[in-house]
Amino acid sequence: MAESASPDQESTMPHLANTLYAAAALPLRCLPAAQRLTAITAVLVQCLALGACGGGSTATDSAVVTLSLQPTSAAARSGTAVTFSVAASGTGLLFRWQLSIDGGLAWNDIAGAIAAEYTVANPSVAMNGYLYRAVVSDALGHATTSSPATLTVTASHAVGEVFHDCTPACPDLVVVAAGSFQMGARTATDVAVAQASPTHTVTLANPFALGRTEVSRAEFARFVTATGHVTDAEKGTGCWASSATAPALRLDATWRNPGFTQGDTEPVVCVSWNDAQAYVAWLNTVAGGVTYRLPTEAEWEYAARAGTTASRYAWGDDLSYVQICTYANGGDQTARAGVPRLATASVAACADGFATTAPADGLPANAFGLRHMVGNAWEWVQDGWHASYAGAPADGSAWAP
Structure with missing residues (x-):
């Protein structure tokens, strides 16, 4: 019943x-199951089944507006899917996701990650400390880069x-x-x-x-x-x-x-x-x-x-x-x-x-x-x-x- x-x-x-x-x-x-968490004042959303939402964003150009999200770090168990999501205002928006494995010194585009969402399907303990961020551009070429979200992965x-x-x-x-x-x-x-x-x-x-x-x-x-x-x-x-x-x-x-x-x-x-x-x-x-x-x-x-x-x-x-x-x-x-x-x-x-x-x-x-x-x-x-x-x-x- x-x-x-x-x-x-x-x-x-x-x-x-x-x-x-x-x-x-x-x-x-x-x-292991990812849960979508939406913050009232947030647009960049990091969804973790075993963690709170993390990440944030700082506008570098007023043509594209993103809002901050707290906290800026979250925890997940290994094997737990992690989904990042970003929303922005503007015309003809283009999305790309970037990854840093050295604490933010170097950033690289993630191949194929060109949608408003990006999912880390199977995070491992080796990925502990990885940083993720979104870059959103409009039709005029104005771009906004979110502040990074830290992924913390622990053994299940x-x-x-x-x-x-x-x-x-x-x-x-x-x-x-x-x-x-x-x-x-x-x-x-x-x-x-x-x-x-x-x-x-x-x-x-x-x-x-x-x-x-x-x-x-x-x-x-x-x-x-x-x-x-x-x-x-x-x-x-x-x-x-x-x-x-x-x-x-x-x-x-x-x-x-x-x-x-x-x-x-x-x-x-x-x-x-x-x-x-x-x-x-x-x-x-x-x-x-x-x-x-x-x-x-x-x-x-x-x-x-x-x-x-x-x-x-x-x-x-x-x-x-x-x-x-x-x-x-x-x-x-x-x-x-x-x-x-x-x-x-x-x-x-x-x-x-x-x-x-x-x-x-x-x-x-x-x-x-x-x-x-x-x-x-x-x-x-x-x-x-x-x-x-x-x-x-x-x-x-x-x-x-």
Whole structure:
């Protein structure tokens, strides 16, 4: 089920009564895919999937006008395509791109680079420190040369590697391999069959890095302290929580007081999609030139399945719900004993020891090194909500409402 206005649960897997409140923001950073970033005051644009826009321009002739772009440097992982783009006003404009490999002492035209955009398709570590600039001429021969943009290239992280981009604000990330999988409900006993059908092949062409855990209360509090952000729930909208039979809106619940006691290491809940986007935007300002976003639903399901092709859960079918308490914090005997509204709910016969949320780093990781991809808190995804998967993108990109 692709959701934006409601959190993405384990939509293609059977689930028990969830005792927890929505929803934990899960940041993700794409390793290889270039993203176009447009600055309001900028015309020269450098787009990097793992970096902020860089470059700038200084007009040398008023007949052609270009505007400055900040910052003037950016970072990318090796193999990540980098696109430079320039816009200018004038008549009969001609474009050419130049490269300097010696810090700007000498500049050479790049063969064939005569359009408003130039893409470095496969940058390597050996290209670290290269400078790029655009020269724009009009029909009268007036020319403007942009100030250079510095390309910084670092080695890509290996699949399965855990890393973080900054301390202490940035979350731990795990590199997930590229691959294809069957997305959607596989049997009539899976939940949300209508919304998660038809089953279809999705190919994620590039590896990506996903938050190793759900965002903790401490991590979210750091963001709130730094920005003064007020969540939607704190503005009076409340938040959605599981009940014995279905999610219900709680107007008195906020991330600070979700209705049950939480520690700082437990996942932040009662945050909206807008709150999650605000958190991600803040990460992009403190992470040192890398780009975060929410995962797409396809990326999320691929990561939750963790390479499994037939079983309902990443740890197996578990039809009798015996193993679920080892791998997931969901509706079980502990929850029934600790949450009165679950007294009549259908829950697993096992007990995981957590009546409500478990620490974000608790319980074993799946085969991709990710924790709580099933149970604990709901996670937001980038996609909008759709009644079925008919017409869903096959490349794993976000599906707008």
